[in-house]
Amino acid sequence: MKEQQSLFEKENEYSPEEPYLFKTGRYQGRSAEVLMFRNYGYLVFILHKIRNNWQGGKKNRLHKHLEWLLDRGENILDEVKLTCPYCKEKKMAVYYSVLRSYYVNDFSIGSRYVCCENCKKSLRHQAFGKIPKIAPFKFSSIKVIARNKQEEKELGYFFQKAFTLSFKKLSTKKAFNLFKN
Numbered sequence: 001m002k003e004q005q006s007l008f009e010k011e012n013e014y015s016p017e018e019p020y021l022f023k024t025g026r027y028q029g030r031s032a033e034v035l036m037f038r039n040y041g042y043l044v045f046i047l048h049k050i051r052n053n054w055q056g057g058k059k060n061r062l063h064k065h066l067e068w069l070l071d072r073g074e075n076i077l078d079e080v081k082l083t084c085p086y087c088k089e090k091k092m093a094v095y096y097s098v099l100r101s102y103y104v105n106d107f108s109i110g111s112r113y114v115c116c117e118n119c120k121k122s123l124r125h126q127a128f129g130k131i132p133k134i135a136p137f138k139f140s141s142i143k144v145i146a147r148n149k150q151e152e153k154e155l156g157y158f159f160q161k162a163f164t165l166s167f168k169k170l171s172t173k174k175a176f177n178l179f180k181n
């Protein structure tokens with residue numbers, strides 16, 4: 001495989017021992033790790049803002065942490081806990097699909113609409129007249145696929161299901177450990 005430059009150009013030496021908790025602002029007291037699932041777009045927005053104001057030199061902790069976290073969000077495909085429903089080998093899923101109708105404004109996602117590296121064709125056949133959009137379980141795909149805040153929210157919960165098999169309250173510790181691995 002060709003080596004690709006990391007989307008978020010993380011600093012290789014940064015490897016946090018603890019999650020990042022926002023001290024001020026809209027998400028005061030909440031962790032960046034949980035926000036990956038609850039408002040991914042906000043984290044991307046904050047990182048862009050930090051980068052625009054950055055004069056070079058030493059990066060602050062939030063700057064480094066977001067670069068690390070957003071980069072991890074692109075590289076944890078092997079942490080997906082859903083199995084591919086199409087192959088006999090029951091391989092782990094790495095893709096998901098979003099189905100939309102041509103006329104009605106609906107949006108379907110779910111653990112049945114996922115597949116492994118080899119079964120994209122089968123996943124596409126599941127679409128029945130709807131328009132499937134297939135994407136890898138990378139967090140950046142949330143921004144690409146979602147057309148509005150509601151879809152972004154639903155995708156965040158779907159990712160939580162895919163990575164933790166649970167819709168229960170996501171703890172900061174659990175989220176941090178997922179990205180830390």
Ligand SMILES: [Zn+2]
Nearest residue numbers: 084087116119
């Ligand atoms: Zn498969």
